[in-house]
């Protein structure tokens with residue numbers, strides 16, 4: 001839809017002239033000269049439109065461009081992002097994100113919609129590198145560890161799983177399985193964040209789900225007019241108003257939770273992630289003095305919890321969806337997983353102990369995440385000081401990102417990369433063997449996914465319970481659609497039906 005369609009009540013000529021003048025000024029100011037890596041032709045305002053319009057999925061386009069431009073490609077997303085350097089080879093990604101990790105740890109804080117939802121980039125995922133981000137990340141990791149290290153995660157996962165398993169058992173015909181996976185992951189995260197056991201039809205739970213799904217599935221899939229021209233934030237544009245309304249509702253829910261938690265907070269008995277963060281806030285004030293007060297304000301606490309929601313639910317649930325798709329397509333793999341789970345876990349429910357012994361299941365998960373990395377272009381990084389990468393100069397402020405999808409599908413890294421072959425992750429003794437330079441679904445370096453341990457524990461435990469109890473297959477005469485959905489930066493599974501039957505053994 002054209003921007004002008006959104007605008008009501010303004011003289012179109014005035015808007016057009018003002019916009020054009022503003023665009024020209026922006027282009028002039030944002031033009032960066034220098035010795036950047038090569039890339040496809042760019043046109044004013046529209047950037048690399050001719051190369052990018054070949055496929056809506058940026059990761060697919062970048063995979064193709066890498067074949068022409070090699071280890072690094074520079075593209076332009078027009079007015080939103082003038083220059084984006086894509087790192088295509090495993091070696092270059094390592095050099096940039098690991099060897100130069102301090103330099104590559106920034107985030108672009110010019111995108112209006114990200115700034116709006118994060119109340120001025122006060123979260124971890126889009127917050128720029130600096131003392132606040134460091135403290136926030138450290139504390140969030142500490143809080144998350146209280147779940148991954150002990151039995152807490154296992155307990156809340158089991159109860160979310162059993163709610164969903166009861167629903168799955170009722171389904172006799174092929175059905176849209178994705179909804180159930182979503183439900184389970186949202187409920188696990190809600191329980192972890194707020195300690196609240198929602199029933200599946202609880203209005204508050206449904207409200208969380210509705211808002212997060214709307215943001216991730218709709219608003220974050222394209223740029224909003226103020227991302228192109230910040231001034232448009234104040235223009236009467238319907239889509240911007242809808243976004244603001246959605247964010248307002250989300251913040252309303254989150255701050256209500258904060259208020260409830262503060263009113264009943266007991267530092268000796270933290271109940272959930274929000275309490276853990278409040279405790280960390282209190283401790284850091286005591287340990288490091290009043291200075292840290294401004295580093296971890298209530299806004300930071302709320303934003304950290306929202307980060308866990310945003311970053312943790314879609315990613316894990318999409319990974320599980322892909323796992324079900326691949327295991328439906330490879331029944332022999334599924335049987336091997338089932339047998340391993342019976343051997344290791346049996347009828348017991350000691351998931352924590354068993355998880356590390358499920359090596360074949362773990363290899364399957366690695367292979368699914370290689371073939372379908374759900375964040376295939378990572379999150380964009382900002383270069384914090386002038387630097388060189390190979391023969392190219394990357395000035396301070398350049399935006400770079402690893403081409404995770406490309407690296408996972410590159411024949412230079414993987415034998416027959418398009419084949420689903422979990423054994424490639426097993427050594428001759430049957431142990432997991434992973435080269436972290438070429439397997440990077442969680443990215444690498446300073447900004448590496450904060451929730452990797454949590455996601456992997458979560459997914460492995462759900463897999464153990466699910467593949468022990470259920471069998472998954474495609475409906476008769478269906479082979480499954482493995483093409484990622486038409487999303488710009490996410491590798492999501494298309495909505496489709498599966499047959500899920502309770503096992504009798």
Ligand code: HEM
Nearest residue numbers: 124125311312315316375378379442443447449450451455
């Ligand atoms: C299968 C599941 C997941 C995948 C594939 C995944 C992948 C990623 C990737 C590729 C990034 C970008 C890293 C970069 O900028 O280089 C990221 C960032 C992040 N992830 Fe995950 N993620 C997953 C689950 C989770 C979970 C469960 C959480 C919850 C705690 C989480 C929290 C975050 C946060 C907070 C960041 C931003 C880190 C920062 O900027 O410092 N993720 N994730």
